[in-house]
Amino acid sequence: MASWLRQVARTPQQDSFELLSRPGMLSLALGLPAAELFPGDALARAAGSLSSVAALQYRAPEESLKPHVIELMSARGVRCSASQIFFTVGAQQGMSLLLRLLLDPGQEVMAEEISYTGFAGALAPHDCRLLTVPTNVETGIDVDAVEALLRGGARPRVLYVMADGHNPLGVSLPLEKRRRLAALAREYAFYILEDDAYGQLCFGANSPAIRSFEDRWVLYIGSFSKILAPSLRLGWVVVPEELAAELANVKEGSDLDVASFSQHVASAALGTGFLGKHIAALKEEYRQRRDAMERALAAHFPSSASWSHPEGGFFTWVDLPRHLNATQLLRRSADEERVAFMPGGAFSMRPGAGDSCMRLSFSYCAPAVIEDGVARLGRLLRSV
């Protein structure tokens, strides 16, 4: 095996798939979209209409899908042209291709000390120096710390950040921090990888994406996984036009930059104009589940715990007293209460960060199930 792989453990996701397959497990662990809300009929109807050669043959990526992306970006305050949009196999491939495009060995990469595990996975093959900055559930990434590192001489090639529906923290960045990050990227000439997989699912007033403040240095990563269906494996990035052309080279070597059946399915489905209403329904349902989560936490968790108040996305982050280790708790929780969650340490980019925290997903379970799961977790917490 290549040497970088010898340092990679199984991902928490992989382990959780196993834990979840235990019969009777109530899971607040995985970031799955609500199954009841998949637009299954719209997608199946679209897919069932695709017997033409154009939908099956090798050909260039599907241009007809781009106007829909332009509309989605507009809802994020971002103006872009078709030539700045590049389709990927989900947001994960967006990250992975952008890192391959940008990184040389030995360069610095900056990220929050608690961040999405998929970014760590995409970064793993690269021999880079990781710089972490503090973050918290109230206001997200510590921009003062970013600035201090830069003023102190740090020269990251890339800063990875989620401005809305942060996974796992559930935080949305204040507008002012978005502006400052954009300005710092411009001043210090580094790329911000803005992972906006949950950006279409903000419950209140949307703040504009970071890219809306800076279109050269902020590279935007979007996904259809949460607004259509994950199995489509379809995402996009919005980048300067010249980078889009280079991404075609990177993707060509990785898995060929050609139109996928999923691109045709999405294009045919979105052509019916159902997406706006669908996203509104998703927001409403996820907002209700977020509310159910917060009610349950207030009712059942000990007062020594505190948690985030997500304005978007799928996740609530719970801080437990420092002496508790959430990975050990998970084992007891799975055995004694048959409830699964994601231990905070799984998202740690700095050893120790998040060890006494848990990520609870409110996206996948109906409100009554969330209530039940949180009550059982609360019982366990009161007993330890």
Place this chain on the structure above:
Amino acid sequence: MASWLRQVARTPQQDSFELLSRPGMLSLALGLPAAELFPGDALARAAGSLSSVAALQYRAPEESLKPHVIELMSARGVRCSASQIFFTVGAQQGMSLLLRLLLDPGQEVMAEEISYTGFAGALAPHDCRLLTVPTNVETGIDVDAVEALLRGGARPRVLYVMADGHNPLGVSLPLEKRRRLAALAREYAFYILEDDAYGQLCFGANSPAIRSFEDRWVLYIGSFSKILAPSLRLGWVVVPEELAAELANVKEGSDLDVASFSQHVASAALGTGFLGKHIAALKEEYRQRRDAMERALAAHFPSSASWSHPEGGFFTWVDLPRHLNATQLLRRSADEERVAFMPGGAFSMRPGAGDSCMRLSFSYCAPAVIEDGVARLGRLLRSV
């Protein structure tokens, strides 16, 4: 941009897409499957039935597809178990993931001096030393040369080879060479990446795949692109079980190792049992097109040209007199005869190899069109 990218030119495929979009161009350039033969109805019917949560949600790769792969492998003389099969986004991702899994910077990689461009693309991000060996249209890779390099001290980590329907040479390896390559891999402990994208499309008696002779060191790469449809972006590798587990880590960071809509479509379609008959029909049609290509070459090309006699795959390789440069010819051919082909130099892994050669695809055009295109190319060749 990362430094490896600064050395990567646009691929010949990308350029050809443009050339082919010129109105009225007759193309023998691209390796496209015959459009008339896509099982469009079977795939659309299968896709149209997929509205269930299971087909849309994040979940582990589709196990129900594996028995079909086991059957396809059995037709290649390879016995394998479900745990040795790993699904990829086409054969290209198979190559790309395996190289990421296996290669460390500075290691040696061996390939034929004329080989598939996609392999060069997958290799480009890796800082490796490429060793090339001669090859020819009669018997393929020069195994004596491979052995001489090994005895001389070469220690490649990987040898890339196509045993059947070689792209671009159209050659199939003699049985004895397959055995010898397998034995050398065992003796010298290197991995053979056996790209078998065309292995299901052999016109005569099938020779077994190289992996049938050695299941530790030969890693098999298969694809549904040529037997179902390219837009599914669905392929597989067959590797030792412990490598399959590691591949899951590599794919996780690249684009998440979860079931894709395409996996569900393929599984639903293959469940109807149509694939055996479909492959038989493909073989028969491609055999007829191969015959049409050879008849046309014999009738229209000058006696100074010679060509391969493919027993499988999509391509005929034509050797022209050494003083001709096929890239220059292509420009004249496109302008004067409105016929496109792929210049041999596009497949060169060693500067100069294949410069006076052309790859003609017989897969995509009906026999009468092939005849017309070759006649026009022959007219041009006689004039130069």
